[in-house]
Amino acid sequence: MDQETQITMARVAKIGEMSEADALRIVNEIYADGIVSRSEAETLFRLNETLSASDVDWATRFQDALADIFLTRESPEGWVSDEEAEWLIAQVQMDANEPSVQELDLFLHILRKADGAPPDLGQYVLNALSNRIISEGAASPMMVERMRYALFAGAGEAGLWVSQYEAGILFRTNDAIASADNAPTWNELFARAVGNHLMARAHPEPRAIEEALSREAWLKDTSVNPGRLFARMGASLLSGNWFEAVTHDAKKAEQARMAAAAAATRAAAKVTASDNAWLVAGEEHAGRISPAEQALLDFLAAEAPGFAHGLAVAA
Secondary structure (H helix, E strand, O other): OOHHHHHHHHHHHHHOOOOHHHHHHHHHHHHHOOOOOHHHHHHHHHHHHHHOOOOOOHHHHHHHHHHHHHHHHOOOOOEOOHHHHHHHHHHHHHHOOOOOHHHHHHHHHHHHHOOEOOHHHHHHHHHHHHHHHHHHOOOOHHHHHHHHHHHHOOOOOOOOOOOHHHHHHHHHHHHHHOOOOOOHHHHHHHHHHHHHHHHHHHOOOHHHHHHHHOHHHHHOOOOOOHHHHHOOOOHHHHOOOOOHHHHOOHHHHHHHHHHHHHHHHOOOOOOOHHHHHHHHOOOOOOOOOOHHHHHHHHHHHHHOOOHHHHHHHHO
16 A cells, blocks of 8 residues: 555544545555455455445455455455454444445345355354344345345354244344335245244254255255255154154154154144143234234144144143
8 A cells, every 4th residue: 555545544543534535546556466465454444434425346355355355365265253253243333333235235145245254244144134134123135135145154053953042033033024014035044044044943954954944945045945855754743753843852752753743744743832832922912813824823823734833732
């Protein structure tokens, strides 16, 4: 960075203001030799607020530059280290408590390109997305797709399938926006993601059917019904330790297996009010089911007959 640019940055740091012309000149100076240092990467974060509002190409340049330095120029190549994740989060928190949309998109871009990332980074992104949706008062189509990708990236603690932590964030978000005019895709995402978590948690050997239970199969393609893999699961509910991890009570788990198998074999079986108990337990709904929660119940009833009934007994 030349002396003139350094002087400009010093002035900006002192008065906390920057013209678009100054910002563009500094960016072009940095990009002339490529982003090769943390100090240059930090400068891009400071410039982001100024340029994101006026430069239509800025988001792409910002994302690609940061992904390049962390995934290509620094080791381990292709991975986000714990230290790098902490640094990225610190840059966001330097300016505000919550990341901007551009910064959220940066994190999602890095998660998409990385071979792996610390669970803390995925959890931070999911929480930030949840907080933004809640602050906006509803789930917009674009924010739903960002949440879908954050879940699909699998940076959470479970990896293969949606974790309890991730499902908890979805429930927290939905509790806050249950009565809002949400995008229809919110209900669908909630149903698929929480359904994936519940199935993996209740299954006796989830790793035995990793492909069927993978979050990729449930979340990536919204045109297919991954749960159809369980459409004839009535007989399988009688074998193995289904629901053991849900109740931690062997006798209750057995009752749940029997009840689920019986419900799965009934023709045109419908989810009853009692089957909703596991979903609203502990929630201050006074028994009311939100559209997203109803979508979850409908999804389970259609894709895994009897499963919701077993959960109700095990709860």
